[in-house]
Amino acid sequence: GGRIRYFICGGAPLSRDIAEFFHAVGLKVMPGYGLTETSPVLTGSAVGKVRFGTAGKVIPRVELRIAEDGEILARGPNVMMGYYKNEADTREALKDGWLHTGDIGRFDEDGFLIITDRKKDIIVTSGGKNVAPQPIESLIQSSPYIAGAVVVGSSRKFISALVVPDYEKLEKIARARGWRFGDRAGLSRSPEAAAFLLDEVNRMTPDLASYERIKKIAVLDRDFEIDAGEVTPTLKIRRNIVEKKYAALIDSLYRASVAGVPVDVLVRVFALTWPPADATIILTPSAVVWIR
Numbered sequence: 001g002g003r004i005r006y007f008i009c010g011g012a013p014l015s016r017d018i019a020e021f022f023h024a025v026g027l028k029v030m031p032g033y034g035l036t037e038t039s040p041v042l043t044g045s046a047v048g049k050v051r052f053g054t055a056g057k058v059i060p061r062v063e064l065r066i067a068e069d070g071e072i073l074a075r076g077p078n079v080m081m082g083y084y085k086n087e088a089d090t091r092e093a094l095k096d097g098w099l100h101t102g103d104i105g106r107f108d109e110d111g112f113l114i115i116t117d118r119k120k121d122i123i124v125t126s127g128g129k130n131v132a133p134q135p136i137e138s139l140i141q142s143s144p145y146i147a148g149a150v151v152v153g154s155s156r157k158f159i160s161a162l163v164v165p166d167y168e169k170l171e172k173i174a175r176a177r178g179w180r181f182g183d184r185a186g187l188s189r190s191p192e193a194a195a196f197l198l199d200e201v202n203r204m205t206p207d208l209a210s211y212e213r214i215k216k217i218a219v220l221d222r223d224f225e226i227d228a229g230e231v232t233p234t235l236k237i238r239r240n241i242v243e244k245k246y247a248a249l250i251d252s253l254y255r256a257s258v259a260g261v262p263v264d265v266l267v268r269v270f271a272l273t274w275p276p277a278d279a280t281i282i283l284t285p286s287a288v289v290w291i292r
Helices: 016-024 087-093 133-140 167-177 184-188 191-204 239-245 247-253 263-269
Strands: 007-009 029-031 063-066 071-075 098-107 113-118 146-152 159-165 214-219 280-283 288-291
Touching (some): 063 098, 113 133, 133 159, 159 191, 214 247
Parallel strands (some): 159 214
Antiparallel strands (some): 063 071, 071 098, 098 113, 146 159
């Protein structure tokens, strides 16, 4: 050691906390951004001119602009001419001389590029709000008790998350507080564990906008796996597969409930004893009441 001048970082987002840690211990990390289609650099950082949380500034002879929907568009001599023998994908990627990167981002006041998410990963709620899941997931995973998280809520009224605890640490908390559980699957179903983890999520995300806040979580009993197709070899979440695999669990987060019991279940339970047609039915958070 001792001979390292700096590292060049790319390929995945570098969280601000990690960047600040490396800086604090004297290791200079200089983030950049680009794609294979751009040979492969679009932005970079210079020694002494690194801004944490950004991917640096646009390199010479390259132009970047932000489309109306937030997508980063690129133009320059390093941009590909097209995909080999694939005219359809070429037409999709190259429009009016600009490469559509598929990434969402913005420039700060000094021209540093901030990348927020992949365009295809953006969640649009039923209220029309656009939510970038990756920054929220990074915040959630900064909790020492949470190993993984996937934010969900497309076409829903609010945002929720699938949470994978750090079970070794969570089990210590559970034993110290006297929670009853048998194994990790049992702990994942523990109301106390769910409440504790939701508090952790809220603690890690105090500055989110109201429409970005996590309202509910589902606790998983295992981490996302490459062999199960849930993450790529570079550990990127395959959201479509995760959401399909856990569809029933995700749906349960959005089912209306009374006293913790889903309304559709109550309807089936009370089907034989439902009140007369002239009764007034009142649903409250703790009871089902009907009045003649």
